[in-house]
Amino acid sequence: MSPSTATRASILNAIRRARAGADAVPDAPAAYQTPAALLGGIEQFCAYAGEEAATSERVERMDDVPSAVLRYVTGQDLAMRVVVGADLELDAAAWATAQALQRVSGPVERDGDTLVTGCYAGVAEAGALIMLSSSGEPNEAKFLAATHIAVVRAADIVPTFEALWTRLRGDFTDQWPRTMNWIVGPSRTADLGVPSKLGAHGPGRVHIIIVDA
Amino acid sequence: METTSRQFKQLSLDALANATLQNSLDGVREIMPRIRTAALAERGDFEALCDRAQEIRDRAIRQLDTHLEEFERRVQAAGGTVHWAATGEEACQIVVQICRDVGASQLIKSKSMVTEEIELNDALEQDGFAVTETDLGEYIIQLRGEKPSHILAPSLHVTLEEVAETFVEHHDIERSAPLTDATEMLAEARSIMRDKFLQADVGITGANFLVAETGAVVIVTNEGNADLTASLPDTHIVVTGIEKAVPTLDDVGVLLRVLARSAIGERLSNYTTFVQGPRRAGEATGPENYHVVLVDNGRSKMLGTEFQDMLRCIRCSACLNHCPVYTAIGGHAYGSVYSGPMGAVLTPAFAGLPAAVHLPNASTFCGRCEAVCPVRIPLPSLLRRWRQRELNARPATDGQRIGLGLWRGLNRWPPLYNFAVRLAAIVLRSLSVPGRGGQRWIRRLPLVGAAWTDFRDLPAPTGHTFQDEWRRRKS
Amino acid sequence: MPDAEDSMNDAGARPRGRVALFVTCLVDLYRPQVGSAAAQLLEGAGYVVEVPPQGCCGQPNFNSGDREGARKIAARVIDRFAPFDYVVAPSGSCAAMLRVHYPALFPEGTDERRAAERLAEKTFELTSFLYDVAGSREVAATLDASVTYHDGCSGLRELGVSRQPRELLKSVSGIELREMNQPDACCGFGGLFCVKYPQISERITGSKVRDILATDAEYLVAGDLGCLLQMAGKLERDGHDVKAVHVAEILAGATEPGD
Numbered sequence: 046m047s048p049s050t051a052t053r054a055s056i057l058n059a060i061r062r063a064r065a066g067a068d069a070v071p072d073a074p075a076a077y078q079t080p081a082a083l084l085g086g087i088e089q090f091c092a093y094a095g096e097e098a099a100t101s102e103r104v105e106r107m108d109d110v111p112s113a114v115l116r117y118v119t120g121q122d123l124a125m126r127v128v129v130g131a132d133l134e135l136d137a138a139a140w141a142t143a144q145a146l147q148r149v150s151g152p153v154e155r156d157g158d159t160l161v162t163g164c165y166a167g168v169a170e171a172g173a174l175i176m177l178s179s180s181g182e183p184n185e186a187k188f189l190a191a192t193h194i195a196v197v198r199a200a201d202i203v204p205t206f207e208a209l210w211t212r213l214r215g216d217f218t219d220q221w222p223r224t225m226n227w228i229v230g231p232s233r234t235a236d237l238g239v240p241s242k243l244g245a246h247g248p249g250r251v252h253i254i255i256v257d258a
Numbered sequence: 259m260e261t262t263s264r265q266f267k268q269l270s271l272d273a274l275a276n277a278t279l280q281n282s283l284d285g286v287r288e289i290m291p292r293i294r295t296a297a298l299a300e301r302g303d304f305e306a307l308c309d310r311a312q313e314i315r316d317r318a319i320r321q322l323d324t325h326l327e328e329f330e331r332r333v334q335a336a337g338g339t340v341h342w343a344a345t346g347e348e349a350c351q352i353v354v355q356i357c358r359d360v361g362a363s364q365l366i367k368s369k370s371m372v373t374e375e376i377e378l379n380d381a382l383e384q385d386g387f388a389v390t391e392t393d394l395g396e397y398i399i400q401l402r403g404e405k406p407s408h409i410l411a412p413s414l415h416v417t418l419e420e421v422a423e424t425f426v427e428h429h430d431i432e433r434s435a436p437l438t439d440a441t442e443m444l445a446e447a448r449s450i451m452r453d454k455f456l457q458a459d460v461g462i463t464g465a466n467f468l469v470a471e472t473g474a475v476v477i478v479t480n481e482g483n484a485d486l487t488a489s490l491p492d493t494h495i496v497v498t499g500i501e502k503a504v505p506t507l508d509d510v511g512v513l514l515r516v517l518a519r520s521a522i523g524e525r526l527s528n529y530t531t532f533v534q535g536p537r538r539a540g541e542a543t544g545p546e547n548y549h550v551v552l553v554d555n556g557r558s559k560m561l562g563t564e565f566q567d568m569l570r571c572i573r574c575s576a577c578l579n580h581c582p583v584y585t586a587i588g589g590h591a592y593g594s595v596y597s598g599p600m601g602a603v604l605t606p607a608f609a610g611l612p613a614a615v616h617l618p619n620a621s622t623f624c625g626r627c628e629a630v631c632p633v634r635i636p637l638p639s640l641l642r643r644w645r646q647r648e649l650n651a652r653p654a655t656d657g658q659r660i661g662l663g664l665w666r667g668l669n670r671w672p673p674l675y676n677f678a679v680r681l682a683a684i685v686l687r688s689l690s691v692p693g694r695g696g697q698r699w700i701r702r703l704p705l706v707g708a709a710w711t712d713f714r715d716l717p718a719p720t721g722h723t724f725q726d727e728w729r730r731r732k733s
Numbered sequence: 734m735p736d737a738e739d740s741m742n743d744a745g746a747r748p749r750g751r752v753a754l755f756v757t758c759l760v761d762l763y764r765p766q767v768g769s770a771a772a773q774l775l776e777g778a779g780y781v782v783e784v785p786p787q788g789c790c791g792q793p794n795f796n797s798g799d800r801e802g803a804r805k806i807a808a809r810v811i812d813r814f815a816p817f818d819y820v821v822a823p824s825g826s827c828a829a830m831l832r833v834h835y836p837a838l839f840p841e842g843t844d845e846r847r848a849a850e851r852l853a854e855k856t857f858e859l860t861s862f863l864y865d866v867a868g869s870r871e872v873a874a875t876l877d878a879s880v881t882y883h884d885g886c887s888g889l890r891e892l893g894v895s896r897q898p899r900e901l902l903k904s905v906s907g908i909e910l911r912e913m914n915q916p917d918a919c920c921g922f923g924g925l926f927c928v929k930y931p932q933i934s935e936r937i938t939g940s941k942v943r944d945i946l947a948t949d950a951e952y953l954v955a956g957d958l959g960c961l962l963q964m965a966g967k968l969e970r971d972g973h974d975v976k977a978v979h980v981a982e983i984l985a986g987a988t989e990p991g992d
Contacts, residue, residue, distance in 0.1 A: 049352075053342040056500065056554050060323040063562030070320045076508050077310055080303050093525060152543075156452055171526040183543040185489040188482045189452075206511030213507070220336075221472050223538055224489070227530035232482040235522075236395035236413055237421065237440040239285075245394060245444065246451060247482025247529065267930075274932055287940065291915065582919040586936040620930050622923025622937070623796060624886035645798030662794050666802040669809060672786035679762050686762075695976050699969055709928035713935040714966035717763070717977075724756050724765035728772075728784045 076207050084204045085169045087255060093172030094253060097230030098243060101253040103199070107135060110196055111143035113254050114161055118146065121250065123192060128153050130162035130186065132179055133196060153186040160190035160248075164197040165225075166212060167253075169204045173229045174253065177222040184224050188232075192250040195228070199257045259346065259375050259555070259608040262593035266616035270591040279415050283585050286414070290579035293523030294630065304519070311516045312634040314509045315570035319561065325470040325503035326552065332473025336535025338548035346376030349553045353378060353462065353495055354385045356549055360493050362387060362459035368477070368484035369393035370464025371409060371573060372499045372553055374595040375608065378462070389462075390454045392483035394447055401428045407589035407597070409575040410521055415588060418443075451483070461487035461545070465498035466572070467513060468550075471506040474532040475550065478517065482529050494533070494545040500552050501569040513572060516632035520576040556608045564643050568603050570633040577627035577637060583620055592617060599627035599637045606644050611651075618644035676725055683719045690718030749779040749867070750818035755810075755831070755856070757824045758789045759958035760979075767958065770985035771823040771859050778867040785813045790822075790830040795838075796924050804838040808845060811835065811852050819866070820856040823981045824957050825888020828858040833891045858888050859981055860956060864897035871904035874986030879909040881950035882980070883941075883964065884917040885957035898956055898980050905983060911948040918944070920955075922963035938967045945975060952988075953977045 091101045104113050114127060126147045129135075140148060153160055166175040174195050178184045187193055203209050213221075232247030243249045262269070273279055298304045318325060330340040343349035357365065365387050367373065379400075382389050391400045395413040399406060401424045406412030413421070422437040429450055437443060463484050467476040475496050477484045488494050504510060518524040537544030560569055578584045578598030589597035594605040594614065602617035618641040627637040652659055668675045686700060693699035698718035703711045710716055752775050756768045772782045791806035810831065814820045822828040832853045839846035863869040882902060888894035895917075902910050921927060921937030928934075941964060945953055953968070953975050955961050965977035982988045 049341055052344045052348065056342055056344060056552075056558055057323045057326070059554075059558035060326075060561055063558065063566075064320060064323075065562075067320070067562065070317055073317065073505065074310075074313065077307070077512050083301065083303065097524075097528065156449070173526055173530075178541070178544070185486055185543060188485045188489070206514070207508065210507045210511065221474070221534050223336075223534050223536075223541065223544060225474075225532040226485060227526065229526050229528050232528055233480050234394045234444065235480075236393075236398065236411065237443055238418055239289075241480075242440055242444045244448065245481035245483070246392065246448060246455075246486055270930070270933055274936055284940075287918075288914075582921065582937045582940075583930075583933055586933050586940075620926070620933065622886070622919050622921065622926045622934075624919035624923070625890035626886070626917075626919070629890050642796065642798060645796070646800055647798070649798040658797065659799075662797055662799045662802050665789065665793060666799075666805055669788035669791070669806045672788060675788040676786075679758070683762050694969055694974055697969075706928065709931050710966070713931045713970070714938070714963070715969040717962055717965050717969075719763040720765055722765065724761045724768035725784065725787070727765045728768070 079170070079205050079207070083170070086204065087169070087199055087202055090167050090169040090172055090202050091253070091255070093169070094230060095172070097172060099172065099230040099251040099253055101255060103255045103257060105256075106258045107256050108139045108142070110135060110254055110256065111140045111146070114194055115143035115146050117194060117252050118159060121192070123159055124157065127159045127161050128186065128190065130160065132163040133161060134163065151186060152183050153189045156189065156191055158190050159192040159194065160186055161194045161196065162187060164195050164201065166209060167197045167202040168206060168209055168227070169202055170206065171229060173227045175209060176226045176228065178224040179222065184226070187226065187228070188247045190248050191244070192252070193228075193248040194252045194254065196254045196256060199255050202255070259594070259605070260377065261605060261609045261613055263605060263609065263614040263617055265593055266591060266620065269593055270587045270620070273587040273591040278417050279588050282414050283588055286579055287585035290523075294520065294576065294579070297519045297523035297525070301519070304516070307512060307516050308632045308634060310512050311632050312570065314504060314512055315572070315633045316567075318504045318509070319501055319566065319569045322500065322503060322561070325468070325505055326500060328470040329468050329473055329503055333535060333548075333550055336473055338535040338550060341549060341551045343551055343553045343555070346553065346555045349376050349497060349551050349555070350378050350381035352551050353497065354381055356493065356495055356547075357382065357387055357460055358385070360459060360547060362493065364454070364458045365389040365460045365462060366392050366454055366458040366487050366491065367396075367462045368464065368479065368487045369396050369412070370462070370497055371595060372464060373462065373497050374406060376553065376555060378497065392451055392454070392487055393479070394481060397447065397451070398424060405590065406595060408578060409573055415590065455486045455490050458491040460493040460495060461491040462495045462497060463487050465496050465502055466517070467510050468498060468503040469507060469510055469532070470503055472534065474534055476510055477531045477533065478514075478527045478529070480528045485529055485531050488531065488533055489544060492545055493547040494536070494549070496533070496550045498550065498552060499557055500554055501557050517572055517574050520574040520630065520632040560607055565603065565607055565640060567635050568600070568607065568640060570635055571600055571604075572633060574632060576630040576632065580626040580630045582622060582624060582626070599641070600635075603637060603640045603644070611644060611648055615648055618648070676723065679723050680726060683721055683723055686716075686719050687721040746779065748781045750781070752780045752782050752819045752821050753814050753817035754782055754784050755787065755790070755814065755820050755822040755827060756784060757822055757827045757958065759962070760823055763958060763962070764979065766987060767823050767979040767981050770979070770981040770987045771821070773985045773987070774859070774863060774872070774981060775821060778863060778869055780819070780867070783817065787813060790827040792826060792830045793924060795830065795834060800838065807835045807838050807849065811845070811848050814852060815848065818855065819862065820852065821859055821862045822856070823859045823979065825858045825885040825892055825894050826957055826959065828856055829887040829891035831856040858892055858894050858956060860898040860901055860984075861892060861894050864901060869901065872901055872984045872986075874984055875906040876983055876986070876988060877907035878952055879911055879948070879950040880952040880954050880983065881911045881913045881945060881948040882916060883913070883920060883953060883955040883960060885955055885960050886917075886919055888956055889917055894956065901984055902954065902980065908983075911950050913944040913948045915944060920960045920963050922959045924959070927963060934963075935967070938963055942967050942971065942973070946973060951976060952983070954980050954983055956980045
């Protein structure tokens with residue numbers, strides 16, 4: 046037996062021995078039910094994300110996204126160069142409405158880049174964006190960018206974590222995505238005093254575009 | 259686990275005399291309870307959530323073997339390797355070996371209490387690896403060669419001016435003006451750290467939870483440093499205590515709801531990351547090598563004992579923030595990586611009671627820790643259990659044992675007890691002098707009494723006992 | 734049964750029960766006035782008050798880890814106080830010792846355990862008894878002064894005593910109740926802690942004193958004498974005029990300064 050296997054056995058045995066003679070372990074209760082009064086939708090999502098310094102806006106269709114991105118980038122006085130994630134379902138024609146933008150497909154290199162991505166979902170109870178790794182997408186991009194513009198469909202915003210698990214379990218049975226990142230607003234730190242400073246290692250700006258259709 | 263807890267008395271005196279530390283601690287004492295209360299007010303079901311969180315963690319540790327085995331299976335199926343370490347030394351050896359095997363030289367780390375507990379950085383540095391902490395607070399104390407003073411805010415004891423001095427000393431940057439602004443310091447740290455992230459061969463993280471259902475490791479930060487640590491280098495090593503395993507994603511959801519609220523009064527931390535394994539076929543980036551090191555180091559020994567409940571801990575630090583002792587002396591005084599009430603229970607378990615005997619004793623049993631613990635650990639009771647063990651280990655000639663025995667004896671015979679109390683009332687009264695408010699006060703007591711009067715006055719007793727007065731009245 | 738809303742019972746009306754006063758070591762030794770005030774309040778609420786021969790509740794032994802000694806002391810207390818309808822203590826920590834900690838000192842399924850549980854059920858801290866059991870909502874006392882109330886930790890966290898003393902205090906004619914910042918913060922007494930780690934204790938009390946002084950109240954009120962001795966001692970050493978009194982003394986209208 047290799048040392049690690051022997052250690053494994055001894056640890057597991059120690060755990061089992063400790064349980065011997067103890068009361069039977071009860072079954073898991075049913076999933077937690079959030080009281081109805083606390084449940085929220087898109088308004089709650091935007092409000093909570095906003096409290097964590099993420100801005101948000103709603104557009105009608107996916108085709109409206111490029112002009113919304115251009116509006117945001119101009120309004121924030123950012124460079125026209127935007128890195129667009131492969132997971133964003135927009136064809137080249139849609140970008141025609143935002144020709145001033147200099148679109149590149151990644152990777153995020155310079156710390157000053159604006160990254161535009163899609164999202165798997167949003168969770169209203171925390172104002173959180175849910176993002177999954179995918180084969181086309183470098184996962185670290187959304188942490189290296191200085192500004193992150195996240196596009197999420199209204200229908201993909203769920204009220205609670207439990208609702209998120211239901212969706213995920215429906216979409217993935219055997220192999221889960223390699224990473225799932227929950228993101229609430231820009232990165233921050235309180236290690237240099239309060240109030241917290243934004244842009245600790247991850248993005249210092251997060252803007253959410255919610256697509257109704 | 260190495261500690262300097264034997265020096266608790268001196269360390270706490272040093273802490274009390276440290277004005278800048280006291281200033282930071284005042285902030286913790288005043289602000290943290292307030293923001294937690296505000297966060298809870300929004301969730302009318304917070305107590306129900308804590309009940310559920312307690313149930314989840316209790317059930318998890320009672321079936322820890324099942325969850326660890328299932329977790330291991332799934333990590334292996336995803337292409338990762340799981341290692342088991344009985345002790346801290348073994349865990350360090352495993353990590354060092356992995357780093358040697360991949361030919362690493364630059365390592366980055368995100369904050370992990372267990373890696374502090376096992377002193378991983380020392381082991382890595384001794385083997386010639388350069389390790390950089392990426393959590394800003396940990397980075398600051400790493401540069402300063404100090405230990406963390408709080409679970410979530412390791413550099414709580416460091417002022418902004420001291421951070422500037424430290425950066426100026428260690429960062430090789432041309433400066434035209436002194437470094438004073440926090441935003442500038444952050445930009446500087448971000449830029450320096452960015453290079454480290456991009457150059458590192460190995461990223462080491464901890465884990466907040468291990469999910470048996472999917473084999474996921476859950477890592478929670480506000481800075482995003484753990485995410486970069488876990489995704490940029492070619493090798494990702496997770497070092498975690500074995501007790502972090504929970505059965506399902508549903509369990510993690512409940513625990514996440516109470517974690518950030520209890521810790522910093524937030525609904526959720528900025529980043530919550532679930533990692534399954536190494537880079538998949540077809541993925542452009544991600545670590546080639548993925549390792550999870552499961553560390554026992556005294557945890558399984560706590561199962562089945564009166565200290566089992568302590569394993570429920572999710573390291574939120576609410577108990578520290580609400581503790582009158584912690585907020586008077588800070589984390590360093592405990593001489594252990596685990597401080598505050600949770601540290602006072604855990605340190606004797608990991609380092610042995612003789613080394614840590616002051617920690618369970620330096621408590622008023624006010625119970626605030628238990629009241630704010632999101633997984634309802636009965637911390638005062640556990641501290642009392644340590645006191646019981648320690649007392650029973652003392653010889654029968656020990657002063658405190660004798661005193662307690664005398665007190666027990668006195669209470670068997672009310673007439674004897676009454677006599678003793680009557681005598682004490684008279685003696686204390688005789689030592690008193692007039693003072694404020696028309697009261698009499700004792701300014702100085704000899705021997706053990708000096709431990710009181712060196713620091714405060716003692717109101718004088720009335721001079722006769724209640725029981726005597728009652729008997730006189732009734733006759 | 735007399736109307737539960739009455740705070741004063743007519744002399745000669747049928748008593749509502751026999752209360753054994755658990756006077757506590759510190760009240761016995763230090764301020765018998767607190768015991769008298771407690772008895773007066775309980776009699777006023779219509780109960781017969783008796784004081785069986787008694788000693789300590791066993792807290793010092795229990796908290797020091799001398800579980801065996803605590804058990805032996807508890808056994809005596811249980812015997813002496815068993816014959817009464819209620820046991821009332823002018824102290825959150827002593828009442829909590831009997832109500833919360835006594836039963837677990839005895840093995841499950843034994844007669845002693847059952848006796849301890851019976852005692853626990855009928856043991857109350859004073860203001861909690863008056864408000865929750867006797868149904869008192871007001872007292873007849875008068876005090877033209879500002880007061881601030883400190884929540885003793887055991888009473889608050891082990892017995893839920895918080896609203897009751899405040900409601901009763903507010904009913905004192907002329908009184909002004911001012912809440913200090915974090916009234917539930919520990920005073921730093923902690924039994925033997927205050928002499929084993931006196932410097933830390935002093936720092937904790939210092940924060941408390943700061944909060945007390947910020948209310949500018951004339952009186953500091955609490956339901957535990959240990960807390961009061963600690964805070965009064967620090968206030969006096971630092972040269973402040975705030976008077977520290979037990980809640981029983983105020984409610985019974987027995988707060989003459991000086992002794």
